[in-house]
Amino acid sequence: MKQTAYVAGVGMTPFGNAMDKTLNELAASSILDAIKDAGITKEDLNAAYMGNAAGGVITGQVCVPGQVALRSMGISKIPVVNIENACATSATAFQQACTMVTLGVYDVVLVCGYEKLYHEDKNKTFSVFTGAIDVTQTEAIAARLKARNDLIGESLDMSGAGSSRSIFIDIYATWAREHMHLYGTTREQLAAVSAKNSVHGSLNPKSQFQNVVSVEEVLSAREIVSPLTLPMCAPIGDGAASVIVVSERMAKKLGKKRCIRVNASNLHSGWDAEEGETPMVTTAVTELYEQAGLGAEDLNCVELHDASAISEIKYYEYLGLCETGAGGDYVLSGASSLGGKVPVNTSGGLMRKGHPIGATGAAQIVELVMQLRGEAGKRQVSGARVALAENGGGYIGTDAAALVLSILSKEE
Template sequence: MKRVSIIGVGMTKFSRYPELTIRNLTHLSVEQALKDADVEKKEIEAIFFANSMAGFITGQECIRGQVSLWGSGLSGIPIYNIENACASGSTAFNLASMAVELGQYNTVLVVGTEKLYHVDRKKTLLALAAATDVEKIQGEQKSSVFLESYAKRAKQYMELYGAEPMHLAKIASKNRFHASLNPLAQYRERLDIEEILASPKVADPLTRLMCSPIGDGSAAIVLSNRSVSNRKNLNKAVSIAASVIRSGSSDTENGNSAVDLAIQKAYFVAGVDPSDVDLAEVHDATSPAELFLYESLGFAKQGEGIRLIENSDTTLGGKIPINTSGGLVSKGNPSGATGVAQICEIVWQLRGDAGERQVQNAKVGLTHNSGGRIGEDSAAVGIHIFKV
């Protein structure tokens, strides 16, 4: 997208906020992004608002963006409500970037906000289960269908390639280390492999500390036409090299899963290959998901992802740092905000603003965000590649 740049980002700390509303959280991230971009509210021409679970958790449907931005000084302009499970944020970003690239708008906001925590845990589980084919879910939902799916695939991978629970725990421990350097992460306490393995089992071989937590948060991005961004914050502008959304299908064999097809197109559009990527934020809803993605994204050959873990290649200072933010397992995973927050992290890294977790000389960053489940595939996948 030659005419589109990210000129500002902002996000709240991901946590549990029983005292804050979706509106409160949205206003916080939006104000930060506008300040970072040095853009006045009157310059924002449209807002692409991502949220996935509000209907279940708060009861708000239909006009989630309009309600969340009420009182922000941004009402009255076009507000597009985007819902695509946990890929809502990356989907909103995709649509917003196309609108700017095509000249419909010069400067827009992308916002992802979610309140996933509820005192009644059953509400949260029902909300998450709704991101699957509900006709296939029978009886009362007592655990996450996603955890069971990840656990099943992890067992299969372990049998095929000799991976062990230790490898999964090392990924979780690595992301806890990264999160300890990120003031916006939900969980910042460093944990070693033994502590992660000793935490309660949720779906064998997964322990609780290998799984992303329930939480709330908001993230926002200012996108602008390059002719506008050249006048402001030129040193902060990050270019979008590729923005790809794919949906799952029944044809997941032979490299035809949603992530396989999305990454192939993203690398082609961006004109890069996996060896060009300096860092990535991936959708590690569970630690084995990150392991699978090492291979799906081309950072390791099939069955060799565990070598990246053993060699600490995906840790800060390694060959391809993954989830420098802490990832979903440690930074948090408030569904509608997740994809936007991933992009914020890549922007900070490419601008050299990531502080203690800075990847040196980062020039190309990638985000992978997935949402929901359809058949044996992710229902939605968003891949974005960024350059400076």
């Protein structure tokens, strides 16, 4: 929906292996940084939207994780809403917070995405991703994926799905094979996405991976499921990211210069589209641009859900950055690199910044706010004024379970 809300403050922990820290400690670190950045106090908060997806599995904390995290740092007496929506968890929290501010319910709202995925028992970690599909339909999903591969003359061995790898890798590999079959996309183009994001990630001190990798190194890395190698897939991670959302009245009080406007933010749930029916992502993107009064041609930078290299290529096309089928050429042209036409995933994206699933959506907003403020340092996009975030989560039937799209802008 069209929003009248502003981001006044952001905070984020480094992403990576944080087995030495509790979920509450990660949340508190990012929350305190966001509060400080906004120039407010804990007492100014009217409500909190707390996004966590895997805590119940990894730590055993269920039912009231947000209240537990906030109470431990002295924040209470406000409404606390716990949100779980797969990889779109904290993007959903952000969308809901912006909506409540736009409707005039609150003036100052905390959004926090916080997550732990590292665990000594890797089966626990993989079970989180298996739980992001319909667990009663795992065999049916596998059968559909195999059938899709059969149609293009490929075979898919899913024997390790859910035990030695996330089942989503098999989904992404299928997408990649289909794109290669339909449009001639190459492994080199997939590798170019990973290499590009490694350059961006090397400039982000909060990124999980700081090293730069070449196309050749990506191609020669360990294969997970053909054609995807390890650097073409997002890693697991721990971390937290927080955002302070405020009303226009509060933004004026705090000083609008550092407050970033939220023009539109939408939450969509997928469906099993019939042949010829407009897919969910097309509907969502069209609605977002219409509500924001902006289009792909207005974008200066984008943070999108590159859970795999093919995901980024497909979303270049979905978002209208290039024509359908041209995503591979788009990345090779340098258009999505820093200094290019529309830099994508200047943070390093999920593949290099990391992917603590409950924190990912909020972390995208953190990056875009820094870009629009001109505070992104060595990875700054020159003259950035309009930015888009795309964060998807889960997979049911043939479509994503959740998709959140947001457009932010710097006001004159």
